[in-house]
Amino acid sequence: MIEIKHVSKRFGKLEVLNDVNLEMNRGECIALIGPNGCGKTTLIKSILGMVVPNSGEILFQGKSIAKQHDYRQHIGYMPQIGRYPDNMSIGQILNMMKDIRGFQGGYDEELFRCFELEGMSNKKMRTLSGGTTQKVSATLAFLFRPEVLILDEPTAGLDPIASEWLKEKIIREKEKQKLILITSHLLSELDDLITQIIFMQDGQVRFHKPVDVLLAETGEQKIAKAIAYYLKRNTL
Amino acid sequence: MNKVIKFIVLDILKNKFVVIYTFILLILSWSVFSLENNFTKGLLSLLNIILLIVPMVAILFSTIYMYNSSEFIELLLGQPIKRKKIWMSMYIGLLISMTSAFLIGAGIPIILFAFSSVGLMMLVTGCLITIIFVSLAMLASILMRDKAKGIGLSMMIWLFFSLMFDGLVLFLLFQFSDYPIEKAMIGLSFLNPIGLSRILILLQLDVSALMGYTGAIFKDFFGTSMGVIISFLCLLCWAIIPFLISLSRFNRKDL
Numbered sequence: 486m487i488e489i490k491h492v493s494k495r496f497g498k499l500e501v502l503n504d505v506n507l508e509m510n511r512g513e514c515i516a517l518i519g520p521n522g523c524g525k526t527t528l529i530k531s532i533l534g535m536v537v538p539n540s541g542e543i544l545f546q547g548k549s550i551a552k553q554h555d556y557r558q559h560i561g562y563m564p565q566i567g568r569y570p571d572n573m574s575i576g577q578i579l580n581m582m583k584d585i586r587g588f589q590g591g592y593d594e595e596l597f598r599c600f601e602l603e604g605m606s607n608k609k610m611r612t613l614s615g616g617t618t619q620k621v622s623a624t625l626a627f628l629f630r631p632e633v634l635i636l637d638e639p640t641a642g643l644d645p646i647a648s649e650w651l652k653e654k655i656i657r658e659k660e661k662q663k664l665i666l667i668t669s670h671l672l673s674e675l676d677d678l679i680t681q682i683i684f685m686q687d688g689q690v691r692f693h694k695p696v697d698v699l700l701a702e703t704g705e706q707k708i709a710k711a712i713a714y715y716l717k718r719n720t721l
Numbered sequence: 722m723n724k725v726i727k728f729i730v731l732d733i734l735k736n737k738f739v740v741i742y743t744f745i746l747l748i749l750s751w752s753v754f755s756l757e758n759n760f761t762k763g764l765l766s767l768l769n770i771i772l773l774i775v776p777m778v779a780i781l782f783s784t785i786y787m788y789n790s791s792e793f794i795e796l797l798l799g800q801p802i803k804r805k806k807i808w809m810s811m812y813i814g815l816l817i818s819m820t821s822a823f824l825i826g827a828g829i830p831i832i833l834f835a836f837s838s839v840g841l842m843m844l845v846t847g848c849l850i851t852i853i854f855v856s857l858a859m860l861a862s863i864l865m866r867d868k869a870k871g872i873g874l875s876m877m878i879w880l881f882f883s884l885m886f887d888g889l890v891l892f893l894l895f896q897f898s899d900y901p902i903e904k905a906m907i908g909l910s911f912l913n914p915i916g917l918s919r920i921l922i923l924l925q926l927d928v929s930a931l932m933g934y935t936g937a938i939f940k941d942f943f944g945t946s947m948g949v950i951i952s953f954l955c956l957l958c959w960a961i962i963p964f965l966i967s968l969s970r971f972n973r974k975d976l
Contacts, residue, residue, distance in 0.1 A: 568792035
C-alpha cells in the first residue's frame with residue numbers, strides 16, 4: 486500500500502534519512518522503533534508530505550505522492566505533539582475538520598465517546614492538558630475512517646484507561662484490514678498490537694521483520710527483550 | 722478553499738483587534754473631516770495618517786497572525802488540501818479582513834465628506850497599500866522561522882518604506898543635485914509603494930504646483946492616464962510578487 490524507495494533527507498548537514506526502503510501493506514500493524522532522533526518522525530512526515538525528501542520517492546497505492554494531496558484523505562495522522570489553534574474549542578476543531586474534509590458516510594466517533602470529550606467540547610484548546618490534547622488528536626485520526634493510520638507515540642501522555650481504549654480501538658481497526666503504523670518507545674505496550682517491526686537507527690532501516698520471525702530468531706517471548714537481544718548481538 | 726478562508730476571516734474577526742482598528746480609523750477620519758471645513762484640507766491631513774498607520778497595522782498584524790496560525794497551518798497540512806491552497810487561503814483571508822476594515826473605517830467618512838476623485842483615489846491606494854503590506858508580511862513570516870525575528874523584519878520593512886526610503890532619496894537628491902536626475906527620481910519612486918501612493922494622491926490635489934520643477938516633471942508623468950496606469954500596475958506588482966515568492970518558499974518548506 487505504501488512503498489518507500491531510496492528516500493533520503495538532509496536538514497543542512499545532518500543526514501536524517503539515508504536511503505530508506507520499505508514496503509507496507511494492508512492488514513499490517515507495524516511498529517516503527519528506534520532511538521531518539523533516528524528519523525522516525527521525519528519518515529512519517531515524509532509520507533504525509535509535510536517534509537519533502539531530497540531524493541527517492543514514496544508511492545501510495547502505486548502512485549507517487551510528490552505534489553499530490555488527495556491521497557491524504559485515506560490517512561489518519563496522530564502527531565506526537567498535537568498543536569491546535571489556541572482560541573478554538575474542541576467542538577469547533579472537530580466541526581472545522583468535518584467541514585473542511587466534506588467527508589461522506591458516517592463519522593467514527595467511538596473514541597470521542599470513550600474519551601468523554603462531549604462534556605468538554607466547549608473547552609478552549611489552550612486550556613487543555615497534554616493528555617486531553619492527545620485524546621483530541623486520536624479522535625481526529627480515526628474520525629474519517631481512514632484506510633491508513635499513522636500514530637506517532639499514541640499512548641504517550643494518556644492515562645491508563647484512555648490508553649487501553651486506544652489500544653483496543655487499534656486492534657479493532659487492524660482486524661478491518663487497515664494499515665497501521667505506530668511509533669513508540671514503550672515496547673511492552675506493543676506486544677499484543679503489532680505484526681511487524683521496523684527498527685531504525687541513524688536514519689537507516691536496520692531491519693524490517695514480522696514479529697514472530699523476530700521472536701523465533703532470538704528465542705525470546707517479549708518484543709522488548711528480542712530487540713535488546715538483537716542490539717547486543719549487533720554491537721558485540 | 723472557501724471553507725478555509727471562511728474560518729480564517731471568522732478567526733480574525735473573533736480576535737477583536739481588527740474591529741478596534743476599524744473604529745480607530747473611523748474616529749480619526751471622522752474627526753479630521755469635522756475639524757476642517759474644506760474637505761481637501763481634510764483629505765491632506767488624512768493622507769498622512771493613512772500612509773503611516775495603514776501599512777504599519779497591515780504588516781504587523783499579518784505577521785503576528787501568520788506566526789500564531791502556525792498550528793492551524795500544521796493541522797491543515799495533514800489534510801487532503803493542496804499546500805498552495807492553504808497559503809493562498811491565509812493571504813485571501815487576511816486581505817478580506819484588512820481591506821474591509823480599511824474600507825469601513827476610512828471609506829465611510831471619505832464617501833460622506835469628500836466624495837471626489839481624490840477621495841476615490843485615496844480609497845483605492847489605501848486598499849492597495851493594505852494588500853501590499855499583507856503580502857510583505859507573508860514574505861517576512863516565511864523568511865524567518867523565529868517569531869521575534871519575523872516581527873522585527875516586518876517593523877524594519879515598514880520603517881524602511883515609510884521613513885528611511887525618503888531619507889535616502891533626499892540624500893541622493895543633494896548628492897547629485899548638479900545632475901539632471903528628475904527622470905531618475907520617477908524611476909526611484911516606483912521602488913517605494915508608500916511614496917508612490919502619496920504621489921498619486923497629491924497629484925490629484927492641486928498642491929503639486931508647490932513642488933517646484935520636480936513637481937512639474939512628476940505632473941508630466943504621473944498626471945497622465947498612462948502614468949497612472951503604470952503606477953497602478955507597479956503597485957499591483959508590489960502586492961503580488963512578495964506573495965508569490967512566499968508561496969514558492971512555502972511549497973518547499975519542511976514542517
